[in-house]
Amino acid sequence: MLADPSEIKIRSYLPKSKCFAILNSGNILGACVVKPLDANTHELMNIAIQPSHQKCGLGSALLKWVIEFYRKYGATQIVVGTGTFGYQLAFYQRHGFRVTSIDHNFFVNNYHEPIFENGIQLFDMLRLTLKFTNNVA
Numbered sequence: 001m002l003a004d005p006s007e008i009k010i011r012s013y014l015p016k017s018k019c020f021a022i023l024n025s026g027n028i029l030g031a032c033v034v035k036p037l038d039a040n041t042h043e044l045m046n047i048a049i050q051p052s053h054q055k056c057g058l059g060s061a062l063l064k065w066v067i068e069f070y071r072k073y074g075a076t077q078i079v080v081g082t083g084t085f086g087y088q089l090a091f092y093q094r095h096g097f098r099v100t101s102i103d104h105n106f107f108v109n110n111y112h113e114p115i116f117e118n119g120i121q122l123f124d125m126l127r128l129t130l131k132f133t134n135n136v137a
């Protein structure tokens, strides 16, 4: 829920998704949830690292692992949406994601409660895509 404050929404996409986790002696330090949209496109729905273990490189390692998994799986692209245009945007861009569109008012239209991050209300969702150029559909 660090990445998505709506438990209802998380529960709605979990059954159709693959979940990747970083485990340390049975403790989950981080998780990433990816849902298939069609045979070639997968959406990164959620990625989060326990606050006590953030900024140690785990998030980057997890994202890299997931990207390689889908590259080998034969996917042509991974998409992700983010409402935070801060360090998370750089986090995805550093791994090759490019901005493809903006979903205006996504967060006010899809969540019952307003969402704030660093005191700023989230309105619009930025959609990013990582294309695997060597995997042809």
Ligand SMILES: CC(C)(COP(=O)(O)OP(=O)(O)OC[C@H]1O[C@@H](n2cnc3c(N)ncnc32)[C@H](O)[C@@H]1OP(=O)(O)O)[C@@H](O)C(=O)NCCC(=O)NCCS
Residues within 6 Å of the ligand: 002, 003, 047, 048, 049, 050, 053, 054, 055, 056, 057, 058, 059, 060, 061, 081, 082, 083, 084, 087, 088, 091, 094
């Ligand atoms: C986004 C997240 C998964 C990144 O995982 P992480 O393990 O903290 O990231 P890393 O240690 O691999 O660092 C990746 C980069 O993000 C930066 N970063 C991580 N947390 C940061 C923070 N709170 N503030 C500023 N920069 C931060 C790191 O400095 C690093 O930058 P660099 O590559 O220039 O050194 C993690 O911060 C998190 O769980 N955030 C809350 C949930 C969230 O926002 N998920 C994404 C939703 S779009």
